[in-house]
Amino acid sequence: MILVLNSGSSSVKFRVVDLADPAAGDRGTVERIGEPGGVPDHGAALAQILGGLDAAGITAVGHRIVHGGARFTAPAVADDAMLDVLRELTPLAPLHNPGGIAGIEAARAALPDVPHVAVFDTAFHATLPAAARTYALDRDLASRHGIRRYGFHGTSCDIVSRRAAELLGRPLDSLNLIVLHLGNGASATAVRGGRSVETSMGLTPLEGLVMGTRSGDVDPAVLSYLHRAAGLDFAAAEEQLQRHGGLKGLAGANDMRTVLERRAAGDPDAALAFDVYCHRLKKYVGAYHAVLGRLDAIVFTAGVGEHAAPVRAAALDGLSEWGITVDPDRNAAHAPVISPEGARVAVCVVPTDEELAIAEQVQAATQDRLRNVAPSEIN
Known part of the structure; x- marks a missing residue:
């Protein structure tokens, strides 16, 4: 053991x-x-x-x-x-x-x-x-x-890529994938033939997608501006991006389940947080599709990716011209494949298992x- x-x-x-x-x-x-x-x-x-x-x-x-x-x-x-x-x-x-x-x-x-x-x-x-x-x-x-x-979440990307290939019944080395690891921390990775060729997190896990408390992408000059305009020292300014940004900064809650509940109840802050989150996701999907050239599958994983059907639907909405569509019934049921039968790009929901x-x-x-x-x- x-x-x-x-x-x-x-x-x-x-x-x-x-x-x-x-x-x-x-x-x-x-x-x-x-x-x-x-x-x-x-x-x-x-x-x-x-x-x-x-x-x-x-x-x-x-x-x-x-x-x-x-x-x-x-x-x-x-x-x-x-x-x-x-x-x-x-x-x-x-x-x-x-x-x-x-x-x-x-x-x-x-x-x-x-x-x-x-x-x-x-x-x-x-x-x-x-x-x-x-x-x-x-x-x-x-x-x-x-x-x-x-880049980060590499252990998750590795096992999720392999499981997606098994799910699709295709050799991993033949597949171009976009893996969306969406938890409290979130990242997007372009995987060509089982190898990472682009990823959203950078020097640290702060860069990239909107996360639970992390801002993801911002203009680097925001830090110096916060110093000049708000009187924050560097540590306090970084704290804003690391622990008081993301969903928490926009909606006051870092848990997507809470954001979805408040959005459904008509909370405008939660609605904006959801829209910013999904807009960022869609932007990365488009960028990584361009990096890969041919895209075989998009793979959602981790807590939000595996369980938040509205996020999956909104992040890929409007991409049907690229062969990317989500079947509403399959998505609501959290099916392993949530794209329609015969879709050019498969959309999968694959549980991660980093410990394994x-x-x-x-x-x-x-x-x-x-x-x-x-x-x-x-x-």
């Missing part, structure tokens, strides 16, 4: 995955780490998790890490040297990576005799071509500080490692 950990600054989500029976296995979350009423640190959180599990049955631990920079383009064994590099990358993801590092440290201490493998959200996007990953900044400045598009994808990558990484280690090195 593989223990998959998703460690944040104040929580650890876990799932035990048996690849022979992925639907089985314990899962849960330890919250309020370091907060009143919660456990004091990640070590205590791991102790609480392991106290309820058969730790003797755990053969490996997989760790979800948000940002691997340009250094990690595949799963990596989480040893001391790897952690040193990961700490160097913390400025790229100051809100996410410190929790991941703390989780690895705590899990290695609690389970020292099994392999630990880090799986990176950014790794799937290592295939981005130079034209897609490069910002138009001074080359030396960008190179010195690692400023480029990295991480477990699969951990198993492959540990098997590869064992195959490349001399017998005398294996205890």
